[in-house]
Amino acid sequence: MNKLPLNALHAWAVVYAHAGVRAAARELGIAHSAVSRHLAQLERWLGAPVIEKGAAGRRGLTLTPQGEALGKALLASFRDIDRAVSAVREARSPYSVTLSAAPSFASRWLLPRLPLLEAAHPAVELSIVVEQKPTDMDAGVADLAIRMGTGSWADVHAEALMDESVYPVMSPAYWQQTGWPDKPADLGRLRLLHDRDPQTAWEAWRGAFGPEALDVRSGPRFASADLLLRAAAQGQGVALARHRLAADDLESGHLIRPFGDLKLLLGTAYWIVRPRHGLPKPAAATVIAWLRQQAVHEAVTAAGRA
Numbered sequence: 483m484n485k486l487p488l489n490a491l492h493a494w495a496v497v498y499a500h501a502g503v504r505a506a507a508r509e510l511g512i513a514h515s516a517v518s519r520h521l522a523q524l525e526r527w528l529g530a531p532v533i534e535k536g537a538a539g540r541r542g543l544t545l546t547p548q549g550e551a552l553g554k555a556l557l558a559s560f561r562d563i564d565r566a567v568s569a570v571r572e573a574r575s576p577y578s579v580t581l582s583a584a585p586s587f588a589s590r591w592l593l594p595r596l597p598l599l600e601a602a603h604p605a606v607e608l609s610i611v612v613e614q615k616p617t618d619m620d621a622g623v624a625d626l627a628i629r630m631g632t633g634s635w636a637d638v639h640a641e642a643l644m645d646e647s648v649y650p651v652m653s654p655a656y657w658q659q660t661g662w663p664d665k666p667a668d669l670g671r672l673r674l675l676h677d678r679d680p681q682t683a684w685e686a687w688r689g690a691f692g693p694e695a696l697d698v699r700s701g702p703r704f705a706s707a708d709l710l711l712r713a714a715a716q717g718q719g720v721a722l723a724r725h726r727l728a729a730d731d732l733e734s735g736h737l738i739r740p741f742g743d744l745k746l747l748l749g750t751a752y753w754i755v756r757p758r759h760g761l762p763k764p765a766a767a768t769v770i771a772w773l774r775q776q777a778v779h780e781a782v783t784a785a786g787r788a
């Protein structure tokens with residue numbers, strides 16, 4: 483590391499990103515001539531040019547193959563360093579908490595409730611990381627996570643948070659367009675919408691409620707529950723939805739349940755997950771307690787409506 487001309491490498495990364503020396507100088511806050519000196523130093527150290535002398539291309543500069551390869555690698559590396567430094571800076575605050583969750587859960591359940599957390603605990607600074615794959619809690623990316631599944635993860639401490647149920651949903655317009663279907667047997671004439679969640683597969687619904695002849699292979703597939711529910715709200719078909727994720731659309735009237743209260747129970751489906759060893763820091767413990775309160779409140783509210 484002592485031998486690397488870090489200032490010159492940084493200058494070249496910025497020149498590469500902006501495709502020009504003058505733009506790089508403006509971002510770095512130094513003179514144009516200073517950037518040129520850095521590049522000359524870099525070429526001497528490399529023993530190879532990074533810019534074709536006397537040539538100008540579409541980018542303003544014509545890069546040598548060596549300059550292109552080095553610029554691409556440096557830009558990616560400096561961005562990684564920037565993300566790592568930002569994470570460390572954020573983590574310095576004792577009130578900072580990073581929570582990881584699946585994108586659909588984060589946008590449809592967690593995000594609408596964050597003002598409640600801020601009102602109850604204004605000192606807590608909660609950052610949300612959205613990931614489709616389960617977070618490696620030992621990697622230090624997040625203080626805690628909310629995972630969807632059965633809770634059988636050997637590498638973490640998992641605490642049950644909420645149960646779940648699934649049921650068909652569709653838009654009022656599609657319900658009217660298809661003749662007001664009101665029983666599972668009517669699914670055979672509807673367009674099924676699917677997502678990648680194995681717990682919301684139409685096979686499970688068919689096994690519990692039928693119809694036995696339902697073709698669960700037909701219909702478009704979506705990468706997330708959020709996309710699935712958006713497609714259903716737009717009238718593209720009928721979706722098998724998680725109650726926790728569809729509740730707001732049902733309350734607003736964007737979606738309806740054509741089969742009334744008929745639902746498939748999944749049991750505990752959401753878990754608070756944290757590293758297996760050690761206790762959460764106080765701010766993370768506050769967020770965990772708040773999540774428990776939200777789950778209890780929803781359970782009480784649901785019982786009152788039943």
